[in-house]
Amino acid sequence: MSELWRLGLGQAYQGLLAKDFTAEELVLDCLDRIKATEPAINACLTVLDEQAIQQAKELDRLGPDPQRPLWGVPLTVKDVFSLKGAPTTAGSKILENYLCSYEATVVQRLRQAGAVICAKTNCDEFAMGSSTEFSAYGPTSNPWNTQRVPGGSSGGAAASVAACQTPGGFGTDTGGSIRQPAALCGCVGLKPTYGRVSRYGIIAYGSSLDQAGPFARSVKDCARLLASVAGPDGLDSTASTIPVDDYLNPAELDVKQLTLGLPKELWSASFSPEVETVLQEAKTLLTKAGVNLKEVSLPSLKYSVASYYILASAEASTNLARYDGVRYGYRAPDRSGLAELYLSSRSHGFGPEVQRRILLGTFVLSSGYYDAYFRKAAQVRRLIQQQYDAALESCQFLLAPVSSIPAWPFGSFTNDPLTIYQLDMMTLPLNLAGAPGLSLPCGLGADGLPVGIQIMGRAFDESALLKAGSLIEQVFPPIGTPEVKAKE
Amino acid sequence: MVEMEPVIGLEIHAQLKTKTKLFCSCLVDFGAQPNTHICEICSGQPGALPRMNAKALELAAKAGVALGCKVNNRSVFSRKNYFYPDLPNGFQTSQLDPPICQGGELSIAGPDGPKTIHLNRIHLEDDAGKCIHDEKRGRTLIDLNRAGVPLIEIVTEPELNSSTEAVEFLKKLHGLLVRLEVTMGRMEEGEFRCDVNISLKPKGSDKLGVRSEIKNLNSFRYVGQAIDFEIKRQTALYESGQGVLQQTLHFDTARGETKTLRSKEEAHDYRYFPQPDLPVVTVDEQLIRELQAGLPETPEQSLEKLAALGIRDEVAKLLIDRRGALEYFEQALLNFNEPKRLSTLMTELLLPACQKDAIAPTESLLTPKLFAQLAKLIEEGTLGRRAAYELFPELFQSGLDPKELAQKKGVLQISDSSALEALAAQIIAQHPKEADKYRQGQDKILGFLVGQLMRSSRGAADPKRAGEALEAALKAQS
Numbered sequence: 017m018s019e020l021w022r023l024g025l026g027q028a029y030q031g032l033l034a035k036d037f038t039a040e041e042l043v044l045d046c047l048d049r050i051k052a053t054e055p056a057i058n059a060c061l062t063v064l065d066e067q068a069i070q071q072a073k074e075l076d077r078l079g080p081d082p083q084r085p086l087w088g089v090p091l092t093v094k095d096v097f098s099l100k101g102a103p104t105t106a107g108s109k110i111l112e113n114y115l116c117s118y119e120a121t122v123v124q125r126l127r128q129a130g131a132v133i134c135a136k137t138n139c140d141e142f143a144m145g146s147s148t149e150f151s152a153y154g155p156t157s158n159p160w161n162t163q164r165v166p167g168g169s170s171g172g173a174a175a176s177v178a179a180c181q182t183p184g185g186f187g188t189d190t191g192g193s194i195r196q197p198a199a200l201c202g203c204v205g206l207k208p209t210y211g212r213v214s215r216y217g218i219i220a221y222g223s224s225l226d227q228a229g230p231f232a233r234s235v236k237d238c239a240r241l242l243a244s245v246a247g248p249d250g251l252d253s254t255a256s257t258i259p260v261d262d263y264l265n266p267a268e269l270d271v272k273q274l275t276l277g278l279p280k281e282l283w284s285a286s287f288s289p290e291v292e293t294v295l296q297e298a299k300t301l302l303t304k305a306g307v308n309l310k311e312v313s314l315p316s317l318k319y320s321v322a323s324y325y326i327l328a329s330a331e332a333s334t335n336l337a338r339y340d341g342v343r344y345g346y347r348a349p350d351r352s353g354l355a356e357l358y359l360s361s362r363s364h365g366f367g368p369e370v371q372r373r374i375l376l377g378t379f380v381l382s383s384g385y386y387d388a389y390f391r392k393a394a395q396v397r398r399l400i401q402q403q404y405d406a407a408l409e410s411c412q413f414l415l416a417p418v419s420s421i422p423a424w425p426f427g428s429f430t431n432d433p434l435t436i437y438q439l440d441m442m443t444l445p446l447n448l449a450g451a452p453g454l455s456l457p458c459g460l461g462a463d464g465l466p467v468g469i470q471i472m473g474r475a476f477d478e479s480a481l482l483k484a485g486s487l488i489e490q491v492f493p494p495i496g497t498p499e500v501k502a503k504e
Numbered sequence: 505m506v507e508m509e510p511v512i513g514l515e516i517h518a519q520l521k522t523k524t525k526l527f528c529s530c531l532v533d534f535g536a537q538p539n540t541h542i543c544e545i546c547s548g549q550p551g552a553l554p555r556m557n558a559k560a561l562e563l564a565a566k567a568g569v570a571l572g573c574k575v576n577n578r579s580v581f582s583r584k585n586y587f588y589p590d591l592p593n594g595f596q597t598s599q600l601d602p603p604i605c606q607g608g609e610l611s612i613a614g615p616d617g618p619k620t621i622h623l624n625r626i627h628l629e630d631d632a633g634k635c636i637h638d639e640k641r642g643r644t645l646i647d648l649n650r651a652g653v654p655l656i657e658i659v660t661e662p663e664l665n666s667s668t669e670a671v672e673f674l675k676k677l678h679g680l681l682v683r684l685e686v687t688m689g690r691m692e693e694g695e696f697r698c699d700v701n702i703s704l705k706p707k708g709s710d711k712l713g714v715r716s717e718i719k720n721l722n723s724f725r726y727v728g729q730a731i732d733f734e735i736k737r738q739t740a741l742y743e744s745g746q747g748v749l750q751q752t753l754h755f756d757t758a759r760g761e762t763k764t765l766r767s768k769e770e771a772h773d774y775r776y777f778p779q780p781d782l783p784v785v786t787v788d789e790q791l792i793r794e795l796q797a798g799l800p801e802t803p804e805q806s807l808e809k810l811a812a813l814g815i816r817d818e819v820a821k822l823l824i825d826r827r828g829a830l831e832y833f834e835q836a837l838l839n840f841n842e843p844k845r846l847s848t849l850m851t852e853l854l855l856p857a858c859q860k861d862a863i864a865p866t867e868s869l870l871t872p873k874l875f876a877q878l879a880k881l882i883e884e885g886t887l888g889r890r891a892a893y894e895l896f897p898e899l900f901q902s903g904l905d906p907k908e909l910a911q912k913k914g915v916l917q918i919s920d921s922s923a924l925e926a927l928a929a930q931i932i933a934q935h936p937k938e939a940d941k942y943r944q945g946q947d948k949i950l951g952f953l954v955g956q957l958m959r960s961s962r963g964a965a966d967p968k969r970a971g972e973a974l975e976a977a978l979k980a981q982s
Contacts, residue, residue: 098551111550118544120551217551223780253555253783331780334585337594338548342646358587381585381775390777 021049022497025089025183025237032088033080039088043072043132046090050135050181053500057157057166059176060135061095062103068134075130085244085264087130092185094173095136096143097228098217099123106219107141107151107169110339110346110365120217121249122186122228129244134182138172141367142336143193143221145169146436147424150369155426158201159498160465164423167197170231174201177231178466179500184232184241188218190225191324192418192443195455198231199418199468202457202495205231206238206482209475210450211256213242214249220335222328223254225447235456235486239263242478261479269480271487272306276471277411281317282442288421290461295417298458298469298492302415305491310411314403317445319396321437324444325373326380326393332370333377339365372433397448404449405474413484414472417442418455422465443470451475454485458492466495508704508742510735511712512670513662516677517655518687519631519695520563526630526654527554527597534693538636538647546652548592553781560654561604562795564628565787567656567686568605569795570802573626575787579604581628581779586772589646590633598657600776603627604785610680612672621673624659628785631655656686662701662712667731671724674698683800697722700731703748704738713738714748718755718762730755734762806830813843819851826855828864832872839876842883849879853893857900869903878906885966891915918965924973927965931957932977942978950974 020042023031031037047065054060072088081087093099096106098116105111119127126133140150148156148171156171158164159179166175170187174197177185187194189207198205206229213228220226230241243263249255287295303309341347341361348360366374380389407414419442429436446453453472461467471488473481524531528545544552568575579602583595608623633651637644658677664670678696682689689696703715718734721727733755738748752771753762801809803824810820823829829850836846850865854875858865865872878899881887887895887910895915899906910916918924931953932939942949950971957970 096551098549104550106550114550117549118552215551216553219550220781251555252553254553254781330777334583334595334775334777337585337587338550338592340587340589340594342589343547343592344549354589378775381777383773383775386775386777 020045021180021182023183024233025240026234028183029085029087029089029240033082035080039072039075039132040069042088043068043090043134046134046182049179050176053159053179053181056162056500057159057175057179058154059137059156059166059172059179059181060092061105061107061138061153061172062136064102064134064136067102068132071132075132081130084128084130085240086126089131089184090134090182091126091131091241092135092137092173092176092182093123093126093133094139094143094170094185094187096139096188096219097123097136097186098219099133099136102136104136104219105153106143107139107148107153108339108366108370109152110361112152112346114345118217121214121251122245123217125245126186131244135176137170137176137185137187139187139193140169140171141370142219142332143169143188143190143226144332144369144373146192146196146439147426147429148172149426149430150367152367158423158465159500160202161423162501164425164465165200167200167419167423169193169197170205171197171201173231174198174203174205177201177233178203178498180233180497184230184237186228186230186241186245188221188226188228189443189447190222190227190328191440191447194229194231195418195443195446195453195468195470196440198455199457199470200423200466202460202466202468202498203231203233204235204238204454204456204485204489205229206242206454206478207446207452208242208246208478209256209452210447211254212246212260212452212476212478214245214247214252214255216249216251216255220331222331223335224331225324225328227447235454235482235489238454239266239482239486242482246478256476258476261477263479263482266479266483269483269487271491274306274413274484274487275308275310275411276302276413276415277310277312277407278415279314279317279407280311281314282416283311285417285420285441287417290422290463290465291417291420291467294459294461294467295469301491302488305488307488307491309415312407312410312414314400314407314445316396316399316403317441320400320445320448321441323393323396323400324440324448325376325437326389327397327448329373329377330381330390331377333374333381336366336370336374341365369433400445400448401450404445404451408474412473413481416470416472418468418470422461422463422467446470446472452478452481454481456485456489456492457495460495506706508739509707510665510731511662511703511705511715512664512666512731513701514658514660514664514670514673515699515701516658516660516674517697518567518658518681518689520560520654520656521685521688522557522559522563522654524557525652526557526560526628527652530652532653534649536649538645538649540649542648542651546592547648548594554597554779556782556785557654560628561785561787562791563654563686564604564626564656565791566684566795566799567658567681568608568626569792570680570684570686570799571605571608571610571623571626571658573605573608573623575605575792576602577787577789578602579627579785579787581782581785582776583779584629585775588632589644590635590648590651592633592648592651596629596632597779597782598629599627599785604787610673610677612669612676614669619669621663622661624661626656626658629655629657662703667728667735670700670731671728674724674727680802691722691724694722698727700727700734702731702734702738704735704742714750716748716751716753716762718753719765721755726755726757729760730762733760737762810843810847815843815847819847822851822855823847826858826865828866829855832865832868832875835872836876836879839873840880840883842879845883846876846879849882850875853896854900857897868900870900871903874899874903874906881906881910885969886910886917887915888917888963888966891917891963914962915964918961921973924965924969925977927957927961928970928973928977931960931974939978
């Protein structure tokens with residue numbers, strides 16, 4: 017068979033079980049696709065070709081196993097997931113030569129499910145950013161237009177899946193880092209409920225907000241990926257013990273009985289004309305299909321950006337204290353004293369955005385400022401949680417845009433962090449609420465760039481969310497596969 | 505010059521007696537080669553997350569219950585942020601508000617009778633690793649075996665007023681926590697160490713002076729020395745009109761002096777905030793009840809109980825202070841319910857023998873049951889007191905049955921009255937002159953006759969009953 021890389025995850029899995037092709041054939045095809053597209057998009061920081069081929073051979077030796085929901089399926093993980101014996105950099109120079117000594121729970125579960133991890137994908141340094149431009153290893157390009165960013169921070173994961181390097185991948189979402197790049201690259205991305213997926217072994221950014229989730233080219237494929245990793249974990253005390261639903265066989269839901277709430281605070285933002293057009297068309301299509309759309313309000317959303325940047329930066333400032341040049345990672349040559357070692361290693365090892373957030377986080381936690389910033393932000397977070405739950409009393413799900421602008425040209429906001437922080441307005445309220453959300457493409461703009469839309473549901477009800485997502489996915493026109501062209 | 509009075513508060517760190525660390529399953533083992541008990545969690549690898557050691561939580565709650573604290577059903581871990589090479593995460597995981605235990609007290613002997621020292625709080629936290637400075641080669645090595653070891657920090661109110669009180673408090677607290685098996689308390693290993701906060705104020709005033717904090721003292725002697733030195737130093741500063749600066753001090757044990765570690769300006773801003781990787785710490789009422797029920801008696805309670813049994817204070821204190829003595833006593837009591845006789849016999853025979861062999865009574869071959877039998881034999885008059893004392897070393901070493909051994913040695917007392925009567929008649933017949941003297945009213949001569957009877961019985965007769973038998977025989981013949 018040719019062009020196996022074009023297969024969606026579910027199709028590939030069925031083909032493997034039916035022995036239409038072997039795991040090794042599929043993995044080799046995907047590795048070839050990676051080789052062919054990497055010069056154009058730079059989505060991968062490490063390609064684990066030898067490991068992957070060996071693993072595929074081993075799987076083939078054992079034979080297809082229908083008990084393993086990802087048997088033989090090639091995948092990628094964002095470079096914040098610990099993978100034993102592989103470099104794990106989080107896109108930072110400070111971890112340039114760092115080799116992991118243990119494996120993240122997600123990685124372990126993917127292996128148990130039979131997946132073959134082929135590459136570790138690029139991201140903004142320590143998952144801080146919305147474009148992958150803050151990766152210390154160069155930005156990833158958008159497969160639809162390589163002059164443009166893929167979004168971020170899981171931009172490598174989104175670009176890789178959109179460019180069909182592998183049929184699925186895992187990223188993390190702290191303030192939109194799965195949903196926004198999925199939207200800008202035209203693939204599906206799911207941020208599960210906080211605590212649904214173990215954080216063990218995932219390099220932390222904002223611990224109370226970070227959540228791992230899948231990328232794929234269909235909602236169903238995302239469901240299969242989530243099913244393989246969700247659930248309690250003795251190694252992560254914040255992982256929930258609420259039972260996991262059967263995401264592959266959800267309860268029946270009729271599109272005509274769907275009521276979606278549209279938060280007016282998000283829909284009233286100013287959109288670029290291309291995005292505006294596609295979003296309006298999407299609403300029309302949904303209404304035509306019989307979906308009931310209604311306006312809802314979450315008045316505190318206007319404080320969400322400020323609140324998020326205080327909370328996430330505060331946690332980040334201490335999560336990143338361990339990168340000190342003492343035990344591992346980058347150590348600056350200046351060792352004239354302990355303070356010098358710290359200052360120099362951290363000043364040279366961390367990039368500008370990470371330093372900005374460490375400073376911000378350190379400031380808001382400082383004695384005398386804690387009450388004015390951190391405590392207030394925590395209060396806003398609770399308000400948003402309450403308003404989110406209240407909004408879901410009058411509808412089943414919320415529907416919102418993911419980004420007010422399409423993928424932008426490199427360098428557009430490099431010196432304007434505040435503008436780019438504001439762009440997160442669409443995605444980060446969901447992280448503050450701790451609830452699950454699914455971003456899926458709803459069309460291509462006149463500029464040929466994908467536009468995404470997200471639906472958000474109740475905590476720990478990913479099953480209903482995924483079902484509703486696959487219903488509305490069928491309402492929107494398929495956007496096709498980008499023809500990846502190298503940068504000119 | 506106004507008379508100044510020291511005000512002292514203590515912060516005690518006690519290492520909890522757990523097999524594994526507070527947030528991972530690495531062993532707590534100090535003798536080990538450096539960095540052999542570490543994992544991704546306690547060495548601060550990227551992505552690793554802590555998970556709570558339930559045993560540590562239980563021990564912290566137990567300390568709180570024993571010290572009369574309010575054990576909070578819900579408490580929170582916070583990150584205490586600072587940089588140091590022995591701190592792998594760049595923060596210590598500690599508790600700020602609320603801690604696991606609040607309030608509580610422990611009383612000590614004060615200058616004017618018992619004095620209650622109130623506790624502010626007890627909280628859980630993890631220990632740091634260890635820096636080893638290699639001066640010769642100008643480098644620092646780091647051992648993370650200790651990183652993540654569970655500690656409780658016990659904070660007192662500033663209610664101690666002298667080094668004597670502070671040391672007495674610490675000794676008592678140490679004894680209690682060791683007895684409860686909350687900590688091993690090996691001070692030379694740093695398992696029980698303390699920071700001393702100390703200031704001076706004019707006697708009678710409520711207003712506290714500027715305090716200094718002496719860090720990390722790991723012996724009772726150093727605590728006493730450091731406090732005395734610091735009182736002198738602060739007094740001299742006040743007397744010369746300079747006043748005390750708020751600072752953190754280190755006690756130089758070799759010179760017996762405190763030295764500045766850092767000034768107030770250099771104090772850390774720890775940027776405490778709730779640790780997002782750990783859920784709220786919960787202790788349910790059921791556990792608190794179980795801990796309360798399982799608490800051993802306090803020395804005060806034991807003393808009270810022994811006093812109620814009619815046991816003298818000195819004897820009671822001996823039973824309480826000697827390891828295993830009280831337990832032995834209580835077991836013996838089950839077999840022979842004569843607390844006064846038992847305890848006296850213990851202090852006269854058993855405790856000295858145990859001390860000589862450096863063992864606890866409970867480790868002796870002579871079981872409490874056998875010891876009770878011995879006391880019983882004496883009480884019944886079956887075994888003479890002197891014979892018992894002579895027999896004891898062998899009993900203690902062998903753990904043999906006292907009655908059997910006494911029988912074998914032929915020292916069992918003649919309590920059979922016909923045997924005694926026969927002996928008495930025999931003695932009177934052998935000493936007619938003395939018998940006559942007694943009959944003529946020389947009562948004292950009876951003692952001589954008793955002595956003769958004892959000798960002829962080889963000490964097996966009860967002297968009191970021998971006297972009675974002789975008296976009866978003499979009177980009958982007169």
